[in-house]
Amino acid sequence: MRGSIFLIFGVFLLAATPAWSASCGNGPAGFEAWKQAFIAGSAQHGLKQRVVQRALKDVRYNPKVVRLDRNQKSFKLSFEQFYAKRVNNAMIRRGQKLGKTYGRIFKGIERKYGVPAPVILSIWGLETNYGSFSGNMPVLQSLATLAYDCRRARFFTNELVNALIIVQRRDMTPAEMKGAWAGEIGQTQFLASSYVKYAVDYDRNGRRDLIRSIPDVLASTANYLAKHGWRRGQGWAPGTANYKVLQKWNKAGVYVKAISVMAAKIGG
Known part of the structure; x- marks a missing residue:
């Protein structure tokens, strides 16, 4: 699968998500406060707060995801x-x-x-x-971690919002959403924004x-x-x-x- 090498390939970034008050961070200390602020502001993303509350209830900061994001290698093979x-x-x-x-x-x-x-x-x-093998990492945990992390918070906030849209429209439950470390979902590895835009029943x-x-x-x-x-x-x-x-x-x-x-x- 694409994993760390092909993180942004094959995805289509939707319009920038609305600004919101929660601050990004560079470690686990502020994650829970960030998550609660995100939940409180979920309506501005077109999300139902009760859906987001349930979906993110057990989501924790995952340092492994941040390490993988930091350690991406450029692709040099012929x-x-x-x-x-x-x-x-x-x-x-x-x-x-x-x-x-x-x-x-x-x-x-x-x-x-x-x-x-x-x-x-x-x-x-x-x-x-x-x-x-399409990945076995919890998508919402990966995306929440990367949305909180300061390196690419804007990009991954958009992906987190779209992943929650997938949950809200009942395509998948949070438990069913397992994928690659950066949130790619499914057998051809769509990021959540592409899933929302192009997935068909x-x-x-x-x-x-x-x-x-x-x-x-x-x-x-x-x-x-x-x-x-x-x-x-x-x-x-x-x-x-x-x-x-x-x-x-x-x-x-x-x-x-x-x-x-x-x-x-x-x-x-």
């Missing part, structure tokens, strides 16, 4: 090194098999969004090895669930690309308009090229 590290023939074969297993769903998704199965399969494989069960519902995962990934300008019926090789769309999924050049090459191989 494409060849990256591709060899992340992709192998077994992944390609598994992608092809999953394309057949969910063939009917993929056909419906392509009809609706214009995004072909190999591209979605490539992203699914690269992000979480087709859902094998493709299986029509009344919830947008990018952790357990494969139809929702695949369709939401296609919706993200479609909303960013994917051109139906066109290729995705470097230099194409669709390749530029993939660059909006992830800003790392080696990652985007890996999506493109892997998708071509899955498609045969």
